[in-house]
Amino acid sequence: MEQKMFCFQCEQTAGCSGCTGNAGVCGKSANTAKLQDELTGALIGLAKSCGNNPKTENTDRIIIEGLFTTITNVNFNDETLKEMIAKVKAEKNKIVPDCSACQNPCGNTDDYDMNNLWNDNEDIRSLKSLILFGIRGMAAYAYHAMVLGYTSDEVNSFFYRALSVIGYDMDMDLLLPVVLEVGEKNLICMELLDKANTETFGTPTPTTVPLSVEKGPFIVITGHDLYDLKLLLEQTKDKGINIYTHGEMLPAHAYPELKKYPHLKGNFGTAWQNQQKEFDHLPAPILYTTNCLMPVKPSYADRVFTTEVVSYPEMVHIGEEKDFTPVIEKALELGGYEADREMTGINGGKTVMTGFGHGTVLGVADQVIDAVKSGAISHFFLVGGCDGARVGRNYYTEFVKQTPKDSVILTLACGKYRFNDLDLGTIGGLPRIMDMGQCNDAYSAIKVAIALAEAFDCNVNELPLSMVLSWYEQKAVCILLTLLHLGIKNIYLGPTLPAFLSPNILNYLVENYQISPISTPEEDLKKILG
CATH class of the missing domain: 3.40.50.2030 (Rossmann fold)
Structure with a gap:
């Protein structure tokens, strides 16, 4: 008999509170969820074991691979999860081989029981969840960079510290700085992956991509x-x-x-x-x-x-x-299709564009700055993030359609599929919709925002730039924490707020960063544009 689960790490979680039955909304079974918890607990035990003992490159790889395995919609296979758990435990036994034979066990290297987290005080649970889900997302970026031969000792070391923090009793005052540090280290990680991708595959250039087959x-x-x-x-x-x-x-x-x-x-x-x-x-x-x-x-x-x-x-x-x-x-x-097949995006477009990373946009920075100064560009909107199945995500399509014709829409990740086949024309020879890339290419958006702020001698929050973000899984969590680490405020977030944010933690984010849940495109545009 499959055991009941508890999981609230993604946006589609049941009732906006948590999946607690025999299966999650994502499709994973309660047993799969249990194994993912067991894997996470084993990773925490491995991380704590490395506190006073030397780790290796193989330990780093196992930590990153294990965290990545637990992201939503990655692994539905109980057998490979069991193999991953065994790999983690074997690595811990190499690092602390005499632990099991110890006559006076201290418990410091024990695997962590995730039920302790799920049943903890809701504010502590909220902050530790932000740390855990954030480093899961960051591990995906670290993994992609690692595959290309790029690693960061600073990022890797933080995985161990963050995992250990989850396994210890700590109060809110100690946990909150670690939450923001996830954002700081994720910025380094996204920069690393950007370097890995561009040095391996070249700097992206604007490209029109057909949708037909x-x-x-x-x-x-x-x-x-x-x-x-x-x-x-x-x-x-x-x-x-x-x-x-x-x-x-x-x-x-x-x-x-x-x-x-x-x-x-x-x-x-x-x-x-x-x-x-x-x-x-x-x-x-x-x-x-x-x-x-x-x-x-x-x-x-x-x-x-x-x-x-x-x-x-x-x-x-x-x-x-x-x-x-x-x-x-x-x-x-x-054999494929017997004849060419014409296909379109969700709005009927036959092609989409991509390739507007920071290398391209900053390459025409003077042109962009002149357009802002002359009034040709009135506002920038970063509309991007994860897509998902929840009702209400057409908000992002309607929002983009209703943006002023003298505004530019920067986008990234799969949330762009709601509108990336729209033809909204150009401003000064530049398309109004600029696809900056994958979710990790939020790094490009940050680079552009900082460059514009420097050009106009102001901070990012004073720019005519608004961020309207959609989230689904854990990579969106680490990106949000990066934006908070940078002090970026007035972010609009949807389609729902994360279930793992307790009322007190949500209030903290609203009061300190002015995060707002999306409402309607009309109301939000009115608030943004005054």
């Missing part, structure tokens, strides 16, 4: 891992197979070292939460490289492949050898 065999690749895409492009060269990105992989089209492959054709479908409909009976395989996996429907179960930390029961997993032969063979077997 050509006839013949093809593969859809989804997630965030650009290196997996690079390997897939290499292995499919000259095989008559086209490659289409999906979801957060869309910005890959802007990187010179990826766009040079002629068989990287376009983008398939829209945001992650539409996959069960869009992949239904798809005549092509889908390769999942990171999170954004939903429970797989029988109509396309035979064509789902996973890699890295993504795992789902009975799906073919591509291991560390990165041999995508099974995916390639499935693409040739299925």
